[in-house]
Amino acid sequence: MKTYNCIYDEIISFENLILAWMNCRKGKTKKQYVIEFEKELFYNLMALHYELLYQTYKPKPLKIFILRDPKTRKISKSDFRDRIVHHAIVNVLEPIFDKTFIYDSWANRIGKGNIYAMERFDNFVRKVSSNGKTNGIFNLSQIKGYCLKADVKHYFDTVNHEILLNIISKKIADEKVICLIRNLLNANFESQRERERVILSEERKGMPLGNLTSQFFGNVYLNELDYFVKHNLFFIVMLRFILIPL
Numbered sequence: 001m002k003t004y005n006c007i008y009d010e011i012i013s014f015e016n017l018i019l020a021w022m023n024c025r026k027g028k029t030k031k032q033y034v035i036e037f038e039k040e041l042f043y044n045l046m047a048l049h050y051e052l053l054y055q056t057y058k059p060k061p062l063k064i065f066i067l068r069d070p071k072t073r074k075i076s077k078s079d080f081r082d083r084i085v086h087h088a089i090v091n092v093l094e095p096i097f098d099k100t101f102i103y104d105s106w107a108n109r110i111g112k113g114n115i116y117a118m119e120r121f122d123n124f125v126r127k128v129s130s131n132g133k134t135n136g137i138f139n140l141s142q143i144k145g146y147c148l149k150a151d152v153k154h155y156f157d158t159v160n161h162e163i164l165l166n167i168i169s170k171k172i173a174d175e176k177v178i179c180l181i182r183n184l185l186n187a188n189f190e191s192q193r194e195r196e197r198v199i200l201s202e203e204r205k206g207m208p209l210g211n212l213t214s215q216f217f218g219n220v221y222l223n224e225l226d227y228f229v230k231h232n233l234f235f236i237v238m239l240r241f242i243l244i245p246l
Contacts (some may be wrong), residue, residue, distance in 0.1 A: 021085035168217075
């Protein structure tokens with residue numbers, strides 16, 4: 001397995017931070033927090049760059065709100081400058097990990113998505129059912145097939161930090177990158193007291209629902225399961241996607 005060393009400098013480079021800022025502001029240019037950040041854009045990006053360079057960067061506490069759609073979900077909103085860091089990380093890590101994902105992982109990937117996943121599912125149904133034909137004759141009553149629909153209960157709340165970091169470390173042999181990701185994972189708490197309590201505990205779990213990094217890391221984490229299902233359980237066809245309210 002190919003590993004990647006010394007990519008921290010690429011993540012925190014000023015050029016990558018500019019690209020991350022551009023991606024982060026899309027559709028939000030009229031938001032007050034974006035306007036405030038861009039009043040001193042160069043200074044703010046350089047300050048962020050140097051914080052990352054000297055490893056003094058600390059994410060700000062998350063803002064939490066409840067979304068009912070109709071399921072009740074706790075959504076976390078990161079500060080705008082922290083979202084720039086999220087984009088900077090994904091800019092570099094996504095091309096590395098995306099090529100390792102199974103083809104039928106459809107969530108939060110370029111060129112994928114729920115619509116394409118449903119089209120793929122329809123193709124699988126037609127294939128398994130011989131397009132609704134028995135002995136060349138169209139007969140819906142004779143179609144036989146099985147479909148298992150499964151859901152990971154409270155998935156984002158139960159992601160184990162150490163397991164996730166170990167998975168990432170198999171590809172990323174840069175301790176500075178791992179430390180930065182660990183720093184972001186520890187920001188999944190409403191107050192400084194909660195953050196300190198979990199940092200000191202033996203088992204750290206949970207990713208903030210709504211962050212770009214959570215969507216990306218969610219795919220990285222479940223990729224292990226994808227391979228197990230396809231190659232150990234011998235599922236002929238499989239689709240996986242994650243619904244994340246934004």
